[in-house]
Amino acid sequence: MHLSRRELLKAGITAGAALFLPSAGLFAQAGPLLQRRIPSTGESLPIIGIGTARRYEAVTTEVERAPLREVLRQFKELGGKVIDSSPTYGTAETVVGDLVSELKIRDALFIATKVSTSGREAGLTQLERSFKLLRTPKIDLIAVHNIRDTRTQLRALSELKQAGRVRYVGITTSFEKQYQEFEQTMKAETLDFIQVDYALDNRKADQKILPLAADRGMAVMINLPFGRGRLFRAVHGQNLPPWASEFDCSSWAQFFLKYIVSHPAVTCAVPGTAKVEYLVDNLGAARGRLPDAAMRRRMESFIDGL
Numbered sequence: 001m002h003l004s005r006r007e008l009l010k011a012g013i014t015a016g017a018a019l020f021l022p023s024a025g026l027f028a029q030a031g032p033l034l035q036r037r038i039p040s041t042g043e044s045l046p047i048i049g050i051g052t053a054r055r056y057e058a059v060t061t062e063v064e065r066a067p068l069r070e071v072l073r074q075f076k077e078l079g080g081k082v083i084d085s086s087p088t089y090g091t092a093e094t095v096v097g098d099l100v101s102e103l104k105i106r107d108a109l110f111i112a113t114k115v116s117t118s119g120r121e122a123g124l125t126q127l128e129r130s131f132k133l134l135r136t137p138k139i140d141l142i143a144v145h146n147i148r149d150t151r152t153q154l155r156a157l158s159e160l161k162q163a164g165r166v167r168y169v170g171i172t173t174s175f176e177k178q179y180q181e182f183e184q185t186m187k188a189e190t191l192d193f194i195q196v197d198y199a200l201d202n203r204k205a206d207q208k209i210l211p212l213a214a215d216r217g218m219a220v221m222i223n224l225p226f227g228r229g230r231l232f233r234a235v236h237g238q239n240l241p242p243w244a245s246e247f248d249c250s251s252w253a254q255f256f257l258k259y260i261v262s263h264p265a266v267t268c269a270v271p272g273t274a275k276v277e278y279l280v281d282n283l284g285a286a287r288g289r290l291p292d293a294a295m296r297r298r299m300e301s302f303i304d305g306l
């Protein structure tokens with residue numbers, strides 16, 4: 001059974017009443033989102049956010065914007081906060097900035113973007129452009145994209161942080177060949193966040209990077225949680241294993257996301273989300289039980305055996 005939020009609200013079922021819902025499916029629609037703390041401040045964030053690469057990158061018409069407006073509106077309504085963007089994602093910062101401003105939901109969100117260039121002047125110019133496009137005087141998190149010109153850009157970010165214009169700073173990668181340099185940077189710098197690729201079929205980050213983040217007190221945002229859709233292709237045509245219900249999982253997206261966010265070092269994941277249907281599904285991974293260590297091993301064996 002699947003009820004929309006509107007139908008649930010009509011029936012008088014709100015987040016507060018979720019405990020009385022008769023089935024896990026309904027619970028998944030209405031419960032509060034699970035949260036994790038950012039180690040450097042203790043601030044809590046919902047464990048599932050939204051990534052804006054690709055589907056937000058070439059949006060020029062109202063017809064293209066309308067579904068994204070609905071995604072962002074419902075994201076906030078359902079308790080979502082974290083939106084990840086980048087100046088390298090075409091129109092993404094513009095679209096997020098315009099829609100968030102139109103919907104008047106800026107204060108409810110945690111907006112993350114990146115700096116992705118070389119040289120101090122180029123970095124500062126790009127950063128100022130992000131403030132303008134995102135239409136906000138304060139950005140929650142800015143990370144050095146793919147550790148490009150890291151030391152120079154981190155210095156500029158630290159100045160912005162001291163000036164109160166950026167709340168958190170960090171670094172990102174999604175390339176295994178950068179992991180060694182990434183780890184060295186994590187050891188050498190004081191960072192609030194790291195962002196790295198991690199997925200049920202791409203688990204290399206859990207060897208060194210995730211434990212190091214826990215040791216260093218850094219929040220972890222996970223990119224490419226579905227491997228750009230690769231995981232959905234891997235299970236195409238297959239039913240969920242019956243034991244997925246043991247951790248309140250009712251879709252493949254939730255299976256993949258619950259694996260990620262059940263890693264104790266992970267703060268949140270940012271699946272690329274441009275459809276309301278996907279949004280509701282993905283936020284379901286932030287409700288109910290999460291797999292424990294033994295169940296996580298079982299999930300790994302399942303995917304490795306495909």
Ligand SMILES: NC(=O)c1ccc[n+]([C@@H]2O[C@H](COP(=O)([O-])OP(=O)(O)OC[C@H]3O[C@@H](n4cnc5c(N)ncnc54)[C@H](OP(=O)(O)O)[C@@H]3O)[C@@H](O)[C@H]2O)c1
Pocket residue numbers: 050051052053054055084085145146172173174195222223224225226227228229232253270271272273274275277278279281282
């Ligand atoms: N180095 C970096 O800093 C870096 C690198 C890569 C990504 N990122 C960040 O990570 C985010 C996520 O990466 P991504 O968007 O490229 O890949 P992803 O999240 O691994 O996968 C997105 C794909 O999953 C599909 N999808 C999403 N929710 C679904 C659902 N519930 N059911 C079925 N399919 C679903 C989407 O389908 P449709 O195609 O139909 O929409 C899309 O093709 C990016 O948006 C970006 O913010 C950062």
